[in-house]
Amino acid sequence: MNRGRRSTRIATYLLLLGIGLIFAFPLYYLIVTSFKTKSELFAAVPSLVPQALNPAAYESVLFTRGYTGLLFNSIVVGLSATILAIAVAFAICYPITRLPASRRLRAFVLNWALSLRFLPPIAVVIPYFTIIRTVGLYNQLPALIVVYTIFNLPLAIWMLRGFLDEIPLEIEQAALVDGASRWQAFRHVLLPLSRTAILAVVIIVFAFDWAEFLFAFILTATPQAQTFPVGVQGLVTQFEIIWNEMAAGGVIAIVIPLTLMLIARRHVMTGLTFGVIREK
Amino acid sequence: MRLGRLMALLSAVALIGSACSSAASPAASTPASAAASAAASAAASAAASGGGKLTIAAVQGGEDAGLKALAPMYKAAKGVDLQIVEAPYDNLYSKLVSTFQANDSTYDLVMMDDPWMPKFGTDGSLSDLGALGISRDPDIADVVWDVGTWPPPRGPVPPSEKAKPKQLLGVTIVGNVEMFMYRKDLTPNAPASYDEVLANAKAQKAAGLTGYIIRGKATNPVVADFLPILWSQGGDVFDENWNTTIDNDASKAAINFLVNDLKATAQSDPGSTDAADRDKIMANGQGYESSVWPGEINTAVLDPAVTKVKDKVAFIPIPKGKSGKGVGMMGNWMLGIPKASKNQQAAADFIKWMLQADTQKTYAQNNGIPSRTSVLTDASLTAANPYFPVLAEALKSPPNWRPRTDQWNAVETILGTELNKALTGGQTGDQAATNAATQIRALMKSKGYTQ
Amino acid sequence: MTLGGRVGMRTGWSRRTRQEQLVYKLLLPVFGTVFVLATIPFVMAVIEALTAGPRGFVGLANFETALGNPLLFESIKQTAFYAAIALPTEILGGLGIALLVHRVIRSPGLRAAIYVAAMIPIVIPQIAVGVVFRLVYQPDYGILNVLLGRTGHDQLLWLSSPPLAMIATASVDIWQWTPFVYLVLFAGLQTVPSESVEAAQVDGASTWSQFRHIELPYLRPLLLLVLFFRLADVIRVFDHVYVLTGGGPGTTTQYLSLYIYRIGFQFTDLSQASALAVLVMAAMTIFYTIVSRFLPADRG
Structure with missing residues (x-):
């Protein structure tokens, strides 16, 4: 490795670090704010460090306001909708990438999927509300799960098919020749090879589900089915912004997905090594 | 393979969870x-x-x-x-x-x-x-x-x-009527009219405080701050027959009073100020007067945990304007x-x-x-x-209510946008009046209120 | 090879019809269900756009009303400015970060950690994002002006001078969504066959030509995805703008999303809002058709 390359490398590290710091600052300030007391927040000049690590805002959000129940709903909806979206995306991508689907069919499915995203949600939120009420799912979690699944299909389909396109057909065909059924070939050959894709999609789709507000708000009526973002929204009232609790809500909204990642870290690590497919 | 099992497990957990929570309520x-x-x-x-x-x-x-x-x-x-x-x-x-x-x-x-x-x-x-x-x-x-x-x-x-x-x-x-608050420790007598409101605000501004704190954020907030001023000064949004009057002389004068006279005594950035910001300025002792809703008093100005002015603030009905009355907003x-x-x-x-x-x-x-x-x-x-x-x-007294039309939210958005634009220097008060009136007239006509 | 595989298969497969039947057998139940589920609300929205409450069917009247309001064009203009600031920054920035991380960071743990960290800005509720940035940009008590003041700079009215308010709202978008672009493109980079990259490196290809000729073709569909995702999302930004400026100063940050929301829920004219949404969808579809000609969804 020559000197020039090495210095470029260091420069790149520094550049990434700098970008990271810029992105980290609002997060840092979010955390700082969550630990401040109301009187600290009313200080004429704000501080970059809290006087003490005051957990009152967290207590209020989780217990006094009882948003723990909403978090539970969010986790259930997020996980179910993510899994469902991936399953559906697989069911749609498999035939158009692994089988001789016509070019037009493939283009139709892909373009349709992306166009799902083109209609501003404001126009469909009331129709969805009407439908959900008609089928008796109003104010129930399955309604959100179904709706989120549909909304995340564009991303899931487009990302999955990119990966599936690059897994050589021969690998699967070899299994078929060896007498495996299509399902077995899918289950034991294709699925493991798609691990990276699945994890990448899981992370993005779950993040989208986790933070969604509009539909969660319109399709629910009581805390029984409301999700965490609906609760957090209530911390900005007409006359007051409850800064510290709002920030605590933000931190909690970050911590839970990260904790889920940590619980599944073995899979995250093996899945997110990126490039496993290629090193055959 | 392990991944497959994990996914299966997660789906099971999720489905059970969703079944539970729709069958019976989760944690309260x-x-x-x-x-x-x-x-x-x-x-x-x-x-x-x-x-x-x-x-x-x-x-x-x-x-x-x-x-x-x-x-x-x-x-x-x-x-x-x-x-x-x-x-x-x-x-x-x-x-x-x-x-x-x-x-x-x-x-x-x-x-x-x-x-x-x-x-x-x-x-x-x-x-x-x-x-x-x-x-x-x-x-x-x-x-x-x-x-x-x-x-x-x-x-x-x-x-x-x-x-x-x-x-x-x-x-x-x-029971909620917009009122007025001022620092009674700074001026022992309550401002009796909007002329005094302005005179006091100028004096306090010169003394280093924010004179009149304008709640000027676009749409609803600025309109809530402005309507009592408009009514007290003799202006109005509509007359008895839904004709738009926001651009008549009295209304124009009221707009200019807000975006020129009061603004000169206001905080650095009235255009982005909402109730929470106003209350903070007041509670910190940095401001002299403003309008106020009963619902916001206890969150800051009288909250012992944060206020520096607990016994220094007085609450009074909206001061008299050029109309000879002080008209609060319900x-x-x-x-x-x-x-x-x-x-x-x-x-x-x-x-x-x-x-x-x-x-x-x-x-x-x-x-x-x-x-x-x-x-x-x-x-x-x-x-x-x-x-x-x-x-x-x-x-x-009684206070005024906002015009009884199902178009009020639309009218408020139009007026609130134009007022905010004038407040942030994008147009003059007169232009705000004219632009708001043109849009409101078109709206009311399209909805069958006027010919 | 991988590419040729599919094309070769299509022409040379002996039991072609049975395979093609299988395509439909597999695709129809799931795709059909989803298609119907997603289409019903869309059709209902179109019907809503063509009706007006008790007056029933009104033809294109809602579209006329929608297009007759000068504020619509004002909001389209502001949205275009917003998009012009945010989108290129996000896409080029996200692409740049994805490439840098992909090429420079070798440790699998670090790669996974960065990937997971990039989801953080997306999982925070929108309103909380808005509130944090209000604490940054608010002129009196925002930390940014405090820091500017301490370092001897002029304090700026971030939320109520037109160009700054737009930059402030767009910066939130950039903060939140550049990592998303990175997430998608970085994942996409993993599909690039390492043999092709190695071959190019042996040939002494420059970093640029390696990107241009090897990686870019693989990223092209994802760039299309990211571009239209972000474009569609710009037409739904709401909370952070609402918390920061409420659409002000004047109409500077009254973007199309706020405008449609106002028509729908503040003016409670859902028919006109639906008409606007249908127009947005039509515009997006036309734009997509044009762009996808230059940036095909398929590499082949």
Whole structure:
């Protein structure tokens, strides 16, 4: 490795670090704010460090306001909708990438999927509300799960098919020749090879589900089915912004997905090594 | 393979979880719902008799604090569970609009701000409370009953509503009239007129304070700050026949008074200031005067944890303007019963209970803002709530309500956008008046209010 | 090879019809269900756009009303400015970060950690994002002006001078969504066959030509995805703008999303809002058709 390359490398590290710091600052300030007391927040000049690590805002959000129940709903909806979206995306991508689907069919499915995203949600939120009420799912979690699944299909389909396109057909065909059924070939050959894709999609789709507000708000009526973002929204009232609790809500909204990642870290690590497919 | 198992496990967990939470309520969320969470769903409560449950859609913030405090008492007194579901202001409005549109029966009672009444009244979304046994009470100011009556008993009536019989659709549970606050330690005499408001503001600005704190954020906030000024100075948005008058001389003068004169004494950035910012400036002792809603007083200006001016602020009715009057703006929160509710009488019974004098007093002791004159003037309450007598006075004057048209939200958005533009230097006050008037005229014409 | 595989298969497969039947057998139940589920609300929205409450069917009247309001064009203009600031920054920034991380960071743990960290800005509720940035940009008590003041700079009215308000709102978008672009493109980079990259490196290809000729073709469909995702999302930004400026100063930050929201829920004219949404969808579809000609969804 020559000197020039090495210095470029260091420069790149520094550049990434700098970008990271810029992105980290609002997060840092979010955390700082969550630990401040109301009187600290009313200080004429704000501080970059809290006087003490005051957990009152967290207590209020989780217990006094009882948003723990909403978090539970969010986790259930997020996980179910993510899994469902991936399953559906697989069911749609498999035939158009692994089988001789016509070019037009493939283009139709892909373009349709992306166009799902083109209609501003404001126009469909009331129709969805009407439908959900008609089928008796109003104010129930399955309604959100179904709706989120549909909304995340564009991303899931487009990302999955990119990966599936690059897994050589021969690998699967070899299994078929060896007498495996299509399902077995899918289950034991294709699925493991798609691990990276699945994890990448899981992370993005779950993040989208986790933070969604509009539909969660319109399709629910009581805390029984409301999700965490609906609760957090209530911390900005007409006359007051409850800064510290709002920030605590933000931190909690970050911590839970990260904790889920940590619980599944073995899979995250093996899945997110990126490039496993290629090193055959 | 391991991944497959993980996914299977996660799906199982998720499905079980979702089944659980739709079958029975998960951990309770609000104190009120803690008591209420036994019932499975709001629809099911239709069947419940004696005891039973009422679901109330409420606004999040100071305005429903008293209501939340009453919930356990009502449970103890009448055995009825109150589930209070909160949403912040804008969201509550869209929630109610969509709920009424779908004729959904989830909510038995709804809290609504008085400018929403025209929309819900026009749409026929609410039950006639008179038919459910609720009638006027002389201890509660007439304006409180008038504001809950649709079509409006006075002032211009929308053309589509003129033939409808007058019905009581909402009962005020938060008596709310915009008032005025100033630092009595700096000027011993209250500003008697807007001329004095301005003169004092200039003097305090020169002394290093913010003179008049403008709540100037685009749309609703700036309009709420401006309307009392407009009315007191003799201007108005509409005349008796829905003709737009926001660009007549008096209205123009009022706009210029806000965006030129008062602005010169204001904080650095009135254009992005909302109520929370205004209260912060006031509580920190950095400002001299501003308009104020009762609902925001306890969150900062009188909150002992943060305020530096607790005994230095006085609350008075809106000062007199060029019209010779000081006209406050009403922002009463009302309770109404959606026509779709399956618990009409039970809901009405709660309203009656809530209006009783003893309940109102308990309510006031728990941060509720009562509307009963005898409670507002009760000496045992005024120590903790110095603005109560002022509120009683303001309700009697009576205050103005925002024009009774289902187009009010649109009008407010138009006016609030133009005022904000003038306030941030994007146009003059006169231009704001002209631009707002042009758009409002076109809107009212398209909706059949004018020829 | 991988590419040729599919094309070769299509022409040379002996039991072609049975395979093609299988395509439909597999695709129809799931795709059909989803298609119907997603289409019903869309059709209902179109019907809503063609009707006006009790007056029933009104033809294109809602579209006329929608297009007759000068504020619509004002909001389209502001949205275009917003998009012009935010989108290129997000896409080029996200692409740049993805490439840098992909090429420079070798440790699998670090790669996974960065990937997971990039989801953080997306999982925070929108309103909380808005509130944090209000604490940054608010002129009196915002930390940014405090820091500017301490370092001897002029304090700026971030939320109420037109160009700054737009930059402030767009910066939130950039903060939140550049990591998303990175997430998608970085995942996409993993599909690039390492043999092709190695071959190019042996040939002494420059970093640029390695990107241009090897990686870019693989990223092209994802760039299309990211571009239209972000474009569609710009038409739904709401909370952070609402918390920061409420659409002000004047109409500077009254973007199309706020405008449609106002028509729908503040003016409670859902028919006109639906008409606007249908127009947005039509415009997006036309734009997509044009762009996808230059940036095909398929590499082949």
